[in-house]
Amino acid sequence: xxxxxxxxxxxxxxxxxxxxxxxxxxxxxxxxxxxxxxxxxxxxxxxxxxxxxxxxxxxxxxxxxxxxxxxxxxxxxxxxxxxxxxxxxxxxxxxx
Amino acid sequence: xxxxxxxxxxxxxxxxxxxxxxxxxxxxxxxxxxxxxxxxxxxxxxxxxxxxxxxxxxxxxxxxxxxxxxxxxxxxxxxxxxxxxxxxxxxxxxxxxxxxxxxxxxxxxxxxxxxxxxxxxxxxxxxxxxxxxxxxxxxxxxxxxxxxxxxxxxxxxxxxxxxxxxxxxxxxxxxxxxxxxxxxxxxxxxxxxxxxxxxxxxxxxxxxxxxxxxxxxxxxxxxxxxxxxxxxxxxxxxxxxxxxxxxxxxxxxxxxxxxxxxxxxxxxxxxxxxxxxxxxxxxxxxxxxxxxxxxxxxxxxxxxxxxxxxxxxxxxxxxxxxxxxxxxxxxxxxxxxxxxxxxxxxxxxxxxxxxxxxxxxxxxxxxxxxxxxxxxxxxxxxxxxxxxxxxxxxxxxxxxxxxxxxxxxxxxxxxxxxxxxxxxxxxxxxxxxxxxxxxxxxxxxxxxxxxxxxxxxxxxxxxxxxxxxxxxxxxxxxxxxxxxxxxxxxx
Numbered sequence: 332x333x334x335x336x337x338x339x340x341x342x343x344x345x346x347x348x349x350x351x352x353x354x355x356x357x358x359x360x361x362x363x364x365x366x367x368x369x370x371x372x373x374x375x376x377x378x379x380x381x382x383x384x385x386x387x388x389x390x391x392x393x394x395x396x397x398x399x400x401x402x403x404x405x406x407x408x409x410x411x412x413x414x415x416x417x418x419x420x421x422x423x424x425x426x427x
Numbered sequence: 428x429x430x431x432x433x434x435x436x437x438x439x440x441x442x443x444x445x446x447x448x449x450x451x452x453x454x455x456x457x458x459x460x461x462x463x464x465x466x467x468x469x470x471x472x473x474x475x476x477x478x479x480x481x482x483x484x485x486x487x488x489x490x491x492x493x494x495x496x497x498x499x500x501x502x503x504x505x506x507x508x509x510x511x512x513x514x515x516x517x518x519x520x521x522x523x524x525x526x527x528x529x530x531x532x533x534x535x536x537x538x539x540x541x542x543x544x545x546x547x548x549x550x551x552x553x554x555x556x557x558x559x560x561x562x563x564x565x566x567x568x569x570x571x572x573x574x575x576x577x578x579x580x581x582x583x584x585x586x587x588x589x590x591x592x593x594x595x596x597x598x599x600x601x602x603x604x605x606x607x608x609x610x611x612x613x614x615x616x617x618x619x620x621x622x623x624x625x626x627x628x629x630x631x632x633x634x635x636x637x638x639x640x641x642x643x644x645x646x647x648x649x650x651x652x653x654x655x656x657x658x659x660x661x662x663x664x665x666x667x668x669x670x671x672x673x674x675x676x677x678x679x680x681x682x683x684x685x686x687x688x689x690x691x692x693x694x695x696x697x698x699x700x701x702x703x704x705x706x707x708x709x710x711x712x713x714x715x716x717x718x719x720x721x722x723x724x725x726x727x728x729x730x731x732x733x734x735x736x737x738x739x740x741x742x743x744x745x746x747x748x749x750x751x752x753x754x755x756x757x758x759x760x761x762x763x764x765x766x767x768x769x770x771x772x773x774x775x776x777x778x779x780x781x782x783x784x785x786x787x788x789x790x791x792x793x794x795x796x797x798x799x800x801x802x803x804x805x806x807x808x809x810x811x812x813x814x815x816x817x818x819x820x821x822x823x824x825x826x827x828x829x830x831x832x833x834x835x836x837x838x839x840x841x842x843x844x845x846x847x848x849x850x851x852x853x854x855x856x857x858x859x860x861x862x863x864x865x866x867x868x869x870x871x872x873x874x875x876x877x878x879x880x881x882x883x884x885x886x887x888x889x890x891x892x893x894x895x896x897x898x899x900x901x902x903x904x905x906x907x908x909x910x911x912x913x914x915x916x917x918x
Contacts, residue, residue: 334795338795339791342791342794342795342798343791344775345794345798346749346778346790346791346794347753347756347771347774347775347778348775348778348779348782348787348790348791349772349775349776349778349779350779350787358787358788358791361788361849362788362791362792362795364849364850365741365788365792365849365850366792366795368737368738368741368850369738369739369741369742369805369809370738371734371735371738372735372738372739372742372808372809372812373808375732375735375812375815377808377811377812377815380811380812380814380815381811381814382807382810382811382813382814383810383811383813383814383817383864384639384810385625385639385669385866386625386639386813386817386863386864386865386866386867387624387625387626387669387671387866387891389626389669389671392665392668394665401532401533403532406530406532407532407759409530410528410529410530410532410759410760410761411758411759411760412757412758412760412761412762412763413763419758419759421758421770421773422767422768422769422770422772422773423768423769423770424769424770425769
């Protein structure tokens with residue numbers, strides 16, 4: 332199960348990961364190897380099998396839709412790489 | 428009889444002696460801080476040590492005790508936490524550069540429970556970056572060394588916790604296990620490690636890797652210590668929607684119970700194939716004999732889909748990880764790349780600089796497996812195979828109470844031995860991964876030493892919420908096979 336260099340670059344864009352040319356080549360090789368290995372599961376017939384998303388069976392838990400304020404705004408904002416007053420500051424969103 | 432040095436006491440002993448006033452929490456904490464100061468430069472088990480905070484907590488515990496107040500089962504006992512549990516006001520890195528400066532504004536539920544039981548927090552333990560690894564070599568902050576042989580890895584991803592416990596740099600610690608990350612390092616460091624049933628321990632504030640597989644659990648030097656520590660952290664938490672509301676039984680009593688009549692299953696698929704080291708096989712057979720000598724019966728069972736577990740795991744876990752790790756974007760906390768012209772460039776460069784090679788590899792596999800046109804063939808298919816693996820265990824637990832297997836195929840390997848080939852590294856979790864996919868509890872207990880004197884662990888698996896059975900069987904193995912509790916620190 333080989334994947335192409337173009338696919339690697341496409342997936343890296345989806346994952347918001349900047350990759351260098353050398354990294355893309357290495358990832359192409361390693362991902363192809365791993366995908367080749369995991370494709371073993373294709374040998375199993377799973378047409379009538381129900382997928383598992385949670386291993387322990389449980390219903391959807393409900394709670395009251397009540398607000399509980401966190402309270403410490405400063406503790407949250409003090410982690411910001413860049414802030415302006417009570418806002419997180421980021422580079423421009425609409426690129427030219 | 429001479430009393431063992433303070434740092435070598437079990438957690439249970441330390442807790443009892445503080446409670447009964449034989450020793451102060453300050454004496455315990457000072458002894459362990461001295462031990463950390465002497466050994467951590469060699470072992471690198473702690474990423475953060477908190478001497479002032481720990482001594483202040485210890486003093487508060489001593490003062491409360493003098494007034495007759497005991498906070499809980501861990502009153503005044505120094506412990507450590509894997510650096511994946513958020514600790515308010517204490518840097519929490521998850522072993523990653525992207526969180527090198529993250530100061531959590533809240534405590535994880537596990538952190539709160541350990542602290543409200545009276546424990547003193549010594550510091551935060553090293554780990555593979557975002558818990559992705561089996562050797563602690565993917566940590567951004569350097570590898571942790573195995574205290575049994577400093578040229579070898581401690582296992583991973585909770586390698587810092589296992590090494591700290593084995594080297595007596597704390598009385599116990601809490602790690603996390605997504606595919607073996609508590610049990611495999613426990614096995615390689617000669618200590619006890621428990622991965623509880625999915626939903627048994629709250630994941631709130633535990634930094635997410637693969638949400639349908641992650642569970643926190645104890646690492647200690649004795650089975651009874653693990654039972655006590657699990658009873659402190661287990662229980663329902665409304666802040667974790669996958670937390671299960673079932674009563675927490677008396678694990679400590681279970682650790683001392685008898686095994687006669689216990690049906691022990693040996694899954695034949697775990698003993699076939701060439702990957703299993705003969706010393707590991709012999710040690711696990713010794714563990715089986717310990718159980719049958721005490722009245723348990725051995726039954727051969729089959730888990731026919733075992734060979735598909737690793738493939739299933741390496742689709743499910745990276746898919747969930749790629750989604751969970753999308754939050755690290757340089758906007759609200761953590762590392763941010765400097766000098767970007769626009770937002771997308773800033774995020775892509777932040778993530779390229781902040782994540783290491785293994786984390787990037789898994790984000791890439793996960794993103795690919797979830798991307799348009801591939802979702803059904805990869806993630807959807809893996810979720811179906813997961814059902815088959817779960818059903819294998821369901822059938823086995825119709826026949827037996829507990830399963831006995833090796834924890835890891837080999838004793839600890841050397842630093843750098845497997846870092847070049849991701850697939851070879853992944854194979855060191857081959858016996859531990861099926862348990863996470865099925866959501867059942869698993870425990871690793873020391874059961875022997877290899878010819879080179881390296882520890883070997885046996886893995887016990889039980890049905891959902893049957894942790895007591897694990898403690899009962901592990902207690903019987905521990906009583907029958909005496910082994911050193913504290914690593915000799917050689918190499």
